[in-house]
Amino acid sequence: MSRILLAWELGENLGHFSGIIPLAYELRKRGHEPVLCLRNLSRVASVAKGAEFPLLQAPIWPETPTATPPLTYAEMLISLGFNDAESLRSMLNAWRNLLILAAPQLIIFDHAPTGLLASRGLQIPRALIGTGFFSPPRITPFPPMRWWLQHSAQQLAESEARIRATVNEALTRHAMAPLNQLYEIFDVEEDFLCTFLELDAYPQRETNAKYWGSRYLVGGGCDPVWPTGEGKCAFVYLDKNYVEVEKVLQTLAQSSLRVLIYAPGLSEQLVVRYKSAKVNFVSERIELGKLAGQCDVGICHANHGTASALLMAGIPLLLLPIQLEHFLTGVNIQKMGAGLVVHPEAPAKDYSTPLNRLLTEAEFGEHARMFAAKYAQQSQQQQVSKIADRCEELIASRRA
Numbered sequence: 552m553s554r555i556l557l558a559w560e561l562g563e564n565l566g567h568f569s570g571i572i573p574l575a576y577e578l579r580k581r582g583h584e585p586v587l588c589l590r591n592l593s594r595v596a597s598v599a600k601g602a603e604f605p606l607l608q609a610p611i612w613p614e615t616p617t618a619t620p621p622l623t624y625a626e627m628l629i630s631l632g633f634n635d636a637e638s639l640r641s642m643l644n645a646w647r648n649l650l651i652l653a654a655p656q657l658i659i660f661d662h663a664p665t666g667l668l669a670s671r672g673l674q675i676p677r678a679l680i681g682t683g684f685f686s687p688p689r690i691t692p693f694p695p696m697r698w699w700l701q702h703s704a705q706q707l708a709e710s711e712a713r714i715r716a717t718v719n720e721a722l723t724r725h726a727m728a729p730l731n732q733l734y735e736i737f738d739v740e741e742d743f744l745c746t747f748l749e750l751d752a753y754p755q756r757e758t759n760a761k762y763w764g765s766r767y768l769v770g771g772g773c774d775p776v777w778p779t780g781e782g783k784c785a786f787v788y789l790d791k792n793y794v795e796v797e798k799v800l801q802t803l804a805q806s807s808l809r810v811l812i813y814a815p816g817l818s819e820q821l822v823v824r825y826k827s828a829k830v831n832f833v834s835e836r837i838e839l840g841k842l843a844g845q846c847d848v849g850i851c852h853a854n855h856g857t858a859s860a861l862l863m864a865g866i867p868l869l870l871l872p873i874q875l876e877h878f879l880t881g882v883n884i885q886k887m888g889a890g891l892v893v894h895p896e897a898p899a900k901d902y903s904t905p906l907n908r909l910l911t912e913a914e915f916g917e918h919a920r921m922f923a924a925k926y927a928q929q930s931q932q933q934q935v936s937k938i939a940d941r942c943e944e945l946i947a948s949r950r951a
Contacts, residue, residue, distance in 0.1 A: 552582050552583055552584055553583050553584070553655075553656040553657065553946050554583070554584045554586060554653070554654065554655045554656055555578055555583050555584065555585050555586070555655055555656065555657045555658075555659065555942065555946075556586050556588055556650070556653050556655035556657070556658045556659070557571045557574070557575055557585060557586070557587050557588065557659045557661070558588040558589075558609060558658060558659070558660050558661065558663050558666050559571065559587075559588070559589050559590050559609060559661040559662060559663065560590055560609050560610075560611060560660075560661075560662060560663035560664070560665060560666050561590065561611075561614075561631065561662045561663065561664070561685070562590070562661075562662045562685075566854060566855070566856055567590075567661045567662055567681070568589060568591070568595070569856065570661065570680070570681070570745065570766045570856065571587070571659070571661055571680065573766070573931065573935045574659070574680070574935055574938055574939065574942075575587060575604055576935075577935045577936065577938075577939045578939055578942065579604075581939060581943070584605070585604055585605075586604070586605045586606075586607065586653055586655065587604045587605065587606050587607065588606075588607040588608070588609045588649065588653070588666075589606065589607070589608070589609055590609050590611055592606060592608060607649065607653065609649075609663070609666070610642055610645035610646050610649065610665070610666075612631070612632050612638070612642060614630050614631060615630050615632075616630060617629055617630050620697055620700070620875075621696070621697075622695045622696065622697050622700060622702050622706075622707065622710075623687075623692060623693040623694065623695055623696060623707055623710070623711065624685070624687040624693045624696065625692065625693050625707075625710060625711040625714050625715075625733055626710050626711075626714075627696075628664060628714055629714065631664070631665070632665075633664075633714050633717060633718060634713070634714060634717055635717070636717050636718075636720040636721045636724070637721075639665070639717065639718065639721040640721040640724050640725065642665050642669075643665065643668060643669045643721055643722075643725055644669075644725070646665055646666050646668075646669035646670070647669040647670075647673075647725070650666075650669065650670055650673060650675070651673070655675060656675070656676075656946050656949065656950075657675065657676050657677075657678070657942055657945055657946050657949075658670055658675055658676070658677045658678070659677075659678045659679075659680050659743075659942070660677065660678070660679055660680070660739075661679075661680050661681050662681055662685040664685070664736055667679075667736050667737065667739070668718065668722070668736055671722075671727055671728070672727055672728065674949075675949070676740045676945040676946065676948070676949050677739040677740060678739055678740060678741040678742070678743060678941075678942070678945065679737065679739050679741070679742045679743060680743040680745060680938070681743070681744075681745060682744075682745060682746045682750075682752070682765075682855045682876070682880075683744045683745075683746045683751050683752055683753065683756070684752045684855075684876045684879070686737055686742055686744065687734065687737070687753060688734075688753050688755045688756050688757060689732075689734040689737065689757065690734065690755065691708070691711065691732050691733070691734065692704070692707040692708045692710075692711040692733075693707070693711065693733070693734070694753060694755045695707065696752070696875060696879065697875070711733055714733060715730055715732070715733045718730060718733070718736075740945050740948075741941055741945060742760075742761075743763050743938055743941075744760060744761065744762050744763055745763050745764065745765055745766040745934075746762060746763075746764075746765055746855065746859075747762055747764065747765060747859070747926065748762055749883060749887050749922065750765070750855065750858075750859065750880055750883050750884070751883070752876065752879040752880070752883075763934055763937070763938060764926065764929045764934045765855060765856060765859030765860070765863075766856060766931070766934065772835070772836045772837050772838030772839070772841075773833070773835045773836070773837060773838065774837075774838065774841055775811055775837050775838075775841060775842055775845060775846070776811075776831075776833075777809050777811060777831075777845070778809040778810070778811075778828060778829045778830065778831050779809075779828075780809060780828065780829060782807045782808055782809045782829065783807075783808055783809070783847035783848070783910060784808065784809050784810075784811070784845060784846050784847050784848075785803065785806075785808045785809070785810045785811070785846070785847065785848045785849070785850060786810075786811050786813075786837065786839075786842055786846045786848075786849050786850070786861070786866070787799075787803065787810060787811065787812040787813070787814070787849075787850040787851070788813050788814075788849075788850070788851040788852070788854075788857050789812060789813070789814035789817065789850075789851075789852075790814070790852055790873060791814055791815065791816040791817045791818070792873075793852065793871060793873060795900055796814075796817070796821070797821060798900070798902065799850070799871070799902055800812075800821060800824075800825040800830075801825075802902040802903055802906065803825070803830060803850075804825050804827065804830055805903075806903075806906070807829075808829065808847075808848075808910075809829050810829060810830045810831065811831055811833060811837070812830065812831065812832045812833070813832075813833050813835075813836065813837055814832065815834075817832070839857070839860035839861060839864060840860065840863070840864055842861070842864045842866060843864035843865055843866070843923075844865075846861075846864070846866050847866075847910060847916075848866065848867055848868070848869060848906065848909045848910055849861040849866040849867070849868045849869070850868070850869045850870075850871065850906075851868065851870065851871070852870070852871050852872060852873050852877050853868075853870040853871070853872045853877040853878065853880045853881035853884070853892070854877060854880075855876065855877075855880050858870065858880055858881075858884060858890075862884070862889060862919055862922050862923060863922075863923050863926060863929075864923060865916070865919050865920040865922075865923035865924075866916075866919055867889055867890055867909045867915035867916045867918070867919045868884060868889065868890035868891075868909075868919070869890065869891055869893070869902070869905055869906050869909055870884060870885070870890050870891065870892045870893065871893050871895075872892065872893075872894075872895045873895065877895075878892070878894075878895060887918055887922065888914060888915065888918035889915060889918040889919040889922055890909070890915065890919070891905040891908060891909060891915075893905060
């Protein structure tokens, strides 16, 4: 039996935690001891459904918004304290002590740059896991994430050099080897890119990159029960904090669609206002795979897991991004013709027009079904099993 630490440091909500739980189950089933080191411990039971795993609190610091939107992953690290050597040194100390005390035989990092940096030189196999958004290509400088904003190669190189200098100052105080390039933070034994080529946030990714398929929760969800009557069907996964959540609900209420809405935490006032014979709200998570063949359009925030699951069911998507990773996923889906994006910075957002296009222009559904057919042989259990196999190989190689 090996102890395996699964660490999540950055990112909001529970998408990261939901992504590592199936792997934790699989590793435990094989006789290993998964230990979860998490950013947010407050809602573990809602995802893990009572399963008992050893839990640790990940060292975190509050994110500090920058004056201008970060162009690259390197600039994003500024809001996480990577521009302050003294603060970074303290965080590295906390992470390093945690890793030494946990004494794992393998560490799997999910969006954890500080943890990755702190684990350098510990002679423990390490792996990355996630959508690839927080595993940038190993090039200098990192490619721009907001490619539509004006920038120069010199600007990107200079900002990255400043951050690398700060990082190296903090590493030197820990008697750790400095970085020659910032991307060396991500030098790990395995990078589990849990996405598809078509959805990768970085088109500059190395051509030999291995994609393991998207990850999302399978099982435990309820069956879709559609409102009765005539009309096409729409499944909607809404974040209660979306800036125009009521405008979206108005659009759906005024349509001819039969609508199933999952919006955890949405105010009872809005539920009462918009619930009708054709618009139904559900309180339990829907098993998205069961929507295949039943649903004519999906509406979500381009969260990678939800969007992937709906595409795998062959459903065209109306995408309402909330943050940068969502937007990049949405743009990729739009590029392959399987959905349309409502730009998050549009001054007057129009939901009716793209929704009508998705319902009336057959090519959107055709492209979604082509994507589903291309990856029809992939399954979540197969993915988790293969990742667990590779984890055991990494542990065995260290022992050898």
